[in-house]
Structures are given as structure tokens and as C-alpha cells.
Amino acid sequence: LVFISEFGFTRDARTQIPTEPVTLDAIGQKAVKAVESAAPELRVNVNGYFNLFSGGGLGDDANIWHYRNRATWTKGRHTVQFGLDVERDQMYTYDTSFASGTSTFNGSRTALASVTNSGDAFADFALGLPNDFNQAARSAQDFSEIKWQPFVQDDWRITRNLTLNLGLRWEPWLPPVNTRGPGTAFVPGVQSQVAPDAPVGLLFTGDRGIQKSVFPRDWNNFAPRVGFAWDLKGDGRTVIRSSYGVYYRSIPLNLVRTSYSGSAFTSLTVDITNPTSFDDPYAGYAPGNPFPFTVPDISTLSTYKFVRPVVTSVLDPASRTGYTQQWNFTLERQLRSDLALSVGYVGNRSTGIMATYQANPAVYGPGATTGNTESRRLYKGLGALAVASPWAKENYHGLQAQVTKRAGHGLSLLANYVYSKCMDNTTSQVLGADAGGGSQIHKFDLNADYARCDFDTTHVGNISAVYDVPRTNLKGLGGVVTNGWSVTSILSLRSGLPFTVYSGRDNSLTGVPNNDLADQLVSHITRPSGADETVYFDKSLYAVNSIGTFGSSGRNSLIGSGNWNLDAAVVKQTQFTERIGIQLRFEGFNVFNHTRFDNPVATVTNGNFGKITSAGDARVLQLGAKLIF
Numbered sequence: 001l002v003f004i005s006e007f008g009f010t011r012d013a014r015t016q017i018p019t020e021p022v023t024l025d026a027i028g029q030k031a032v033k034a035v036e037s038a039a040p041e042l043r044v045n046v047n048g049y050f051n052l053f054s055g056g057g058l059g060d061d062a063n064i065w066h067y068r069n070r071a072t073w074t075k076g077r078h079t080v081q082f083g084l085d086v087e088r089d090q091m092y093t094y095d096t097s098f099a100s101g102t103s104t105f106n107g108s109r110t111a112l113a114s115v116t117n118s119g120d121a122f123a124d125f126a127l128g129l130p131n132d133f134n135q136a137a138r139s140a141q142d143f144s145e146i147k148w149q150p151f152v153q154d155d156w157r158i159t160r161n162l163t164l165n166l167g168l169r170w171e172p173w174l175p176p177v178n179t180r181g182p183g184t185a186f187v188p189g190v191q192s193q194v195a196p197d198a199p200v201g202l203l204f205t206g207d208r209g210i211q212k213s214v215f216p217r218d219w220n221n222f223a224p225r226v227g228f229a230w231d232l233k234g235d236g237r238t239v240i241r242s243s244y245g246v247y248y249r250s251i252p253l254n255l256v257r258t259s260y261s262g263s264a265f266t267s268l269t270v271d272i273t274n275p276t277s278f279d280d281p282y283a284g285y286a287p288g289n290p291f292p293f294t295v296p297d298i299s300t301l302s303t304y305k306f307v308r309p310v311v312t313s314v315l316d317p318a319s320r321t322g323y324t325q326q327w328n329f330t331l332e333r334q335l336r337s338d339l340a341l342s343v344g345y346v347g348n349r350s351t352g353i354m355a356t357y358q359a360n361p362a363v364y365g366p367g368a369t370t371g372n373t374e375s376r377r378l379y380k381g382l383g384a385l386a387v388a389s390p391w392a393k394e395n396y397h398g399l400q401a402q403v404t405k406r407a408g409h410g411l412s413l414l415a416n417y418v419y420s421k422c423m424d425n426t427t428s429q430v431l432g433a434d435a436g437g438g439s440q441i442h443k444f445d446l447n448a449d450y451a452r453c454d455f456d457t458t459h460v461g462n463i464s465a466v467y468d469v470p471r472t473n474l475k476g477l478g479g480v481v482t483n484g485w486s487v488t489s490i491l492s493l494r495s496g497l498p499f500t501v502y503s504g505r506d507n508s509l510t511g512v513p514n515n516d517l518a519d520q521l522v523s524h525i526t527r528p529s530g531a532d533e534t535v536y537f538d539k540s541l542y543a544v545n546s547i548g549t550f551g552s553s554g555r556n557s558l559i560g561s562g563n564w565n566l567d568a569a570v571v572k573q574t575q576f577t578e579r580i581g582i583q584l585r586f587e588g589f590n591v592f593n594h595t596r597f598d599n600p601v602a603t604v605t606n607g608n609f610g611k612i613t614s615a616g617d618a619r620v621l622q623l624g625a626k627l628i629f
Contacts, residue, residue: 001073008066015059023100030280031101034137034268034291038099046105047121047504047514048606056097063090082152089147089176089253094140095261098269101135103278106514107605108370108505116543117604119505128278131370131506132513135281136269136435137293138261143253145176153225161231169223171248173321175215176256182206182298183214184263186314186359186387188379195265195301199310199381202264203317204301214315215256221248221321237334241344244327251354256315259356259388262435264312265304268293269435271311271384273511274370309374309383313356313435316389322352330400338408346420347397355392355429357446358438360385361510364548373511384511386438391446394424394453410468418460427454439515441500442550443508451555452498459495459562464488484573493564497599498556503544504605507551517551518542518604525558536561536600539610560599563616566591583626593619 023040025031039057044050070083109129111119124130153167182194182205192198194206203210227243262269268290275281282289290307330344360383362368362376374383398420405413425447426440442448469485472478503516521541528538537558545551567589575581590596596616601608 001071003069003071005070006066006068008064010062010064010066012062013060016055017057018054020054024103025100028279029101030282031133031135031289032291034099034101034135034293035096036292038096041097041100043098043100043102044105044125045102046125047107047603048601048608049122049125056095056099058093058095058097060091060093062092064088077157079155079157080152081155083150085147085149085151087147089143089145091143091253091257092140093143093257093261095138097138098134098136101133101281103130103281104132104134104513105129106131106504109274111505111544113547119605121605125278130275130278130281131273133272133275133281134270135291136262137267137291138434139266139295140180141257141260142179143176143257143260144179145253146174147250148172148174161234163229165225165227165229165243167225167245169225171221171223171250171321173215173218173221173248173250175213175217175251176253177213178260181260181263181266181295182301183210183212184260184265184312184314185210185214185317186385187317195304195306197303197305198264199306199308199379201379202310202312202314202382204265210317214317215251215319216317218321221323223248223323239332240330241332242327242329244325247324247326249322249324249350249353251319251321255354255356255388258434259313259315259386262311262313262386262437264306264310264314264435265301266295267312267435268307269311270307273373273506273513306381308381309377310381311383311385311435313386313388313437316387319354319388319390320352322350322354322390322392324348324350338406340404340406342400342402342404344400345398346400348395350392350394350424352390353392353394354388354390355426356386356388356438357391357426357429357440358384358443358510358512359387361443361512364509368509368548370506370509373509376509377511384435384437386435392424392426392429393450394422396420396422396453407466407468410470412466413463414465415463416461419458420456420460421458422453422456423450424453425450439512441515441517441555443510443512449555451557454498454556456498456556457494457496459493461493463491480574484575486571486573487568488571489566489568491564491566493562495562496560498559499599499602500555501542501553501558502603503551504603505544507545507547508549509547514603516545516549517553517555519545519549519551520553520557533597534612535610536597536612537610539604542604542609544604558602561597561612563596564594565596565616566594579629581628583628585624585626587622587624589620589622590617591619 017039020040020042042052042054044052065088067086073080105121105124107119107121108131110123149171151169156164185203188201192203223246225245230240232238276283326348328346332342334340360377360379362373400418402416467487472482501518503518506513508516525537569587572584597612598614600612
């Protein structure tokens with residue numbers, strides 16, 4: 001019986017302070033900082049032209065304590081491992097981003113309903129007519145979380161050529177708690193008792209069923225694993241391996257932090273659609289300018305008066321831990337003493353993955369305009385509402401093949417190829433969203449965006465080679481010069497990444513700007529005749545979406561350019577004595593200087609729509625030396 005114990009501690013601290021030579025309020029914009037102590041910011045986004053983005057003042061201090069204890073016991077044909085993993089996370093964070101406000105111009109203010117694709121973002125900017133103004137005050141947070149995960153595994157050698165692996169892991173979820181404020185939840189139709197002035201549905205810690213963490217503890221997370229390895233003839237030349245396992249996906253602390261940063265009561269967010277002017281975004285805004293904001297004492301929650309509409313982010317108190325099922329089947333064959341082939345199938349399915357969605361879109365109907373957005377929202381008194389809930393799903397299937405040639409006659413090779421497909425209903429929203437966020441495309445159906453994952457790559461291939469140049473029998477200086485040479489190279493090939501064509505307008509009139517799909521006017525998208533290679537598709541085949549619709553083109557409906565790349569190096573190793581040597585390296589990245597195009601600009605209202613405006617790095621050559629002693 002062997003015991004192994006490990007203890008680790010990790011600390012990660014970060015502070016970001018933007019320094020801007022000029023801010024909008026300094027040159028006359030009537031929008032004071034939402035938090036008086038916030039660092040100066042500059043945030044103006046003119047779609048398709050420029051984005052003045054300074055970043056915001058923020059900081060975090062994260063501490064992780066990790067303890068692992070495991071024991072190994074071998075008896076007969078069984079090798080049993082059992083143990084316990086314990087992790088304690090603590091994070092203090094503050095974020096004053098958006099305290100100076102963000103103005104966005106998308107061309108909708110100069111668009112004419114009777115003219116397709118009309119309107120220009122720069123014209124909106126020149127007239128001082130943004131389509132959206134957002135300003136927020138946030139408070140500091142201090143989270144703590146602990147994870148206890150016992151496990152047991154038995155590697156059972158049933159026969160000489162068959163081994164069975166059995167395991168079980170228990171991963172109860174004890175959600176993190178913020179010690180600096182009440183948790184915020186959303187349950188439609190329920191009135192808060194601890195905050196009577198809150199809009200219906202907005203609940204806080206202390207309300208019935210809402211605990212301090214909001215998320216409930218989840219104790220039944222038992223994760224089984226099973227697998228086997230079968231040496232068909234017992235000679236080690238042909239082996240079949242297969243396994244299946246369940247893996248629970250604990251909620252990232254950063255996602256919870258992001259949600260809390262925009263929670264009502266401890267923060268305040270204002271989002272104004274089509275403000276009167278860039279100079280005075282609060283002109284005509286009925287509630288008036290509520291800033292600067294001071295975080296109220298938690299004891300005042302029962303008498304607190306909420307500024308309506310309440311723009312906030314919340315947690316779903318009915319959440320449970322998401323999980324991934326993984327399985328694989330692999331055939332390995334040794335073709336000769338230095339050559340092996342492996343072919344396998346790998347699949348996984350993720351269910352109930354925590355992600356954020358927009359739960360309070362405005363409903364389109366007769367007479368709908370951007371001016372009556374708030375009155376058309378599903379839940380009155382609430383504005384944009386970002387809900388963190390386990391609604392995301394994903395599945396992956398892939399064929400994986402690998403050929404390995406071990407060193408022989410100075411040459412070793414490794415080649416692999418993957419043919420796969422990944423599908424999900426969101427990729428970006430698993431990162432979380434703060435007040436008013438959550439940007440699923442189809443606002444009333446969370447499964448309507450089910451399509452290829454943002455990172456889905458159908459074909460991926462890699463070939464790496466190392467060749468040690470044969471040594472000569474020369475002595476002295478001749479041997480030093482001619483011996484110790486090797487050449488290495490890696491050739492990478494992949495097909496393109498999918499991308500979505502956006503309208504750039506809120507023609508669905510749901511109150512979520514710049515998130516609608518474009519309308520696709522034909523079934524097959526082509527490149528215009530005679531166009532250069534930076535024009536990826538014919539932009540005339542798309543239009544901004546029709547009023548009251550989400551667009552017809554579909555999420556991730558187009559595929560970008562495939563790429564290939566070759567990196568290589570020549571290495572010279574010289575040994576002066578038994579203990580001292582030098583290594584010289586001449587390395588080339590993207591040796592053939594092949595242009596690796598990024599995806600094209602894919603927003604209809606952008607002036608570069610349909611064009612490729614960026615690419616990967618050009619060729620880089622470098623020479624290095626390393627003294628070895």
C-alpha cells in the first residue's frame with residue numbers, strides 16, 4: 001500500500017488602470033462617471049469604421065489551495081487507487097468598466113425603411129445620433145468556494161491480454177458565496193419579500209427558496225468511468241482500447257463573478273436605446289441620470305427604491321451541474337518494429353452547460369418601434385435581463401488517425417489526421433455576461449441557434465519530422481563542423497472555421513442591438529466574378545433582416561478559408577566537454593510565407609462587408625544559441 005499526498009497554492013493578482021489623455025465628459029458630454037473613483041475611460045464604437053476602446057479599471061486577487069491525497073493498493077490481478085481531491089478557491093474582484101459610458105453607432109439612425117441596406121454608422125456619428133448608450137456602476141465582490149471530490153479506481157487484469165478499468169468519482173457541487181452582497185435570482189411571477197420594491201420576478205438572498213449562493217447545492221454528482229484494453233493475440237502488436245466516462249462541469253467562478261458584477265442593488269446599469277444625442281444621452285430619459293452611484297448598505301434592501309427599468313444579471317436558482325459524457329474506441333496496430341498505426345472514434349455529449357441568455361427581450365408587434373422597447377418587454381419593470389442557467393448543449397464526433405515512425409536511420413515521423421464535427425447552441429455565452437447581456441440570436445427559442453460550433457474544424461492534419469544527419473568519421477575541426485546536425489519540421493493543415501453573417505441592426509426590435517442575422521437572398525453563396533482573393537463572397541446576396549424577424553441566414557452558415565503552414569528548424573549541437581556544449585538553432589515560422597487568411601468581415605452594415613481584412617503572421621526567421629552546462 002502506497003500513499004501520496006500533494007499540497008499546492010496558487011496566487012494570481014491583476015490590476016488594470018486605463019490612462020486616457022481625454023475623456024468624453026471632459027470635452028462636454030453630459031454623462032458624469034457612474035462611480036466617482038473610477039479610472040477615466042473612452043468608449044465609442046462606430047461599426048465598420050473605428051472603435052475607441054480604452055478598457056476599464058479593474059482588479060482581481062485570486063487564491064487557490066489544492067490538496068490531493070491518494071493511495072495505491074495492489075493485490076493479485078487488481079491495482080486499486082483511491083483518494084480525495086480538495087480545492088478551496090477565493091477571489092476578490094472589482095470592476096469599474098463602463099463607468100464613463102459606451103456609445104454605439106450602427107447606421108440605424110440614418111437608415112430608411114424603404115431603402116435596403118441604407119444607413120451609415122459614420123453618418124450617425126457625424127450627426128451625434130448613437131443607437132445605444134450604456135453606463136454602469138459596479139461594486140467589489142469577494143467569493144469563496146470549496147470542492148470535495150473523493151474517487152476510487154480499479155485496474156483489473158482479467159487475463160494476460162485483457163485489462164478492465166473501473167472507476168467512480170463523486171463531485172458534489174457546493175456553489176460559491178459572495179460575502180459582500182446578496183445574491184440575485186429570477187423566478188417569473190414571484191414578488192420579493194426582502195425587497196418589496198423590486199420588479200416581479202427579481203428575488204434576493206433571504207427570499208423563499210433563495211439561499212446565499214442562489215445556486216442550490218448538488219449532491220448527486222456521481223461520475224462513473226469504465227474502459228478496457230485488449231491485446232488480441234497477446235503479442236502486443238494489435239490492441240483494441242475503449243472507454244466511457246461521465247465528467248461533471250463545475251461552474252467556473254469567473255462566470256459567477258461576471259453575473260454578480262451587474263446584479264441589481266449592488267450595481268446600477270442604464271441602457272438607453274436611440275438616445276436623443278451623443279452630447280446629452282440622458283436628455284428625454286424619463287428616470288433621469290441616476291449617477292454617480294453609491295453602493296447601499298445591505299440593511300437597506302427592504303426599503304430600497306429601484307430605478308426602473310432595472311437592467312441586471314441574475315442566477316437561475318433551479319440550476320444543476322452540467323456534465324459531459326465521453327466515449328471512444330481505438331484500434332492500434334504495430335505494422336513493423338518502428339512503425340505503428342492508430343485509428344479511433346471519439347465522441348462526447350455535453351448537457352446542461354451553464355451559459356447566459358437574454359431572458360427579457362421586447363416582443364415585436366404592430367406599432368413596435370425602438371422608442372417603445374421597454375413597454376414591449378416580457379417582464380415589466382425589468383429591462384435587459386441576463387440569466388445564467390444550464391441551457392447550453394454540445395456534441396462532438398470525430399475520426400482520429402495517427403501514424404508513428406520511431407527513429408530509424410536518423411528519421412522519426414509523426415502524422416495525424418482528424419475528421420470531425422462539433423454542434424452546439426451557443427459557444428460564446430458559456431463565458432457569462434453581466435447586466436443586460438446574453439446574446440442568443442433567436443430570443444424566444446434557445447435551441448434555434450443549434451449549429452456548428454464556433455471552433456468547429458472539419459479537417460485537421462499535422463506531420464512532424466525529425467532527421468538526425470548521419471555522423472561522419474572525421475576528427476578534429478572537421479568532425480566538429482560536420483557532426484551534430486539535425487533538421488525538424490511541422491506541417492499543419494486545417495479546413496476553415498465557420499462564421500455567422502449578421503445584419504448589424506436590431507430589426508427584430510427585441511432591444512438587443514447588433515445581434516440579428518442578415519437575410520440570405522439566395523440559397524447558394526458565391527464569390528463575385530473577377531474579384532480578388534480578399535473578396536470572400538458576393539455581398540449583394542445578403543441584406544439587413546426584415547423588420548420583426550431575426551434574419552434568415554442561420555448561425556455559422558458559412559465556412560472561412562482553410563490554411564496550411566510549415567515551420568522548420570536546423571539545429572547544430574556541439575559538445576566541448578562532457579559537461580559543456582552549445583546548441584545553435586536557425587528557425588523559420590511560416591517558411592513559405594504562405595498567406596493564411598482570417599474570416600471575412602461578416603456584418604452587412606460594415607463598410608468592409610464580405611472582405612478579408614486580416615491574416616496570420618508573415619514569415620519569421622530567427623537565429624538562437626543556447627549554452628548547455
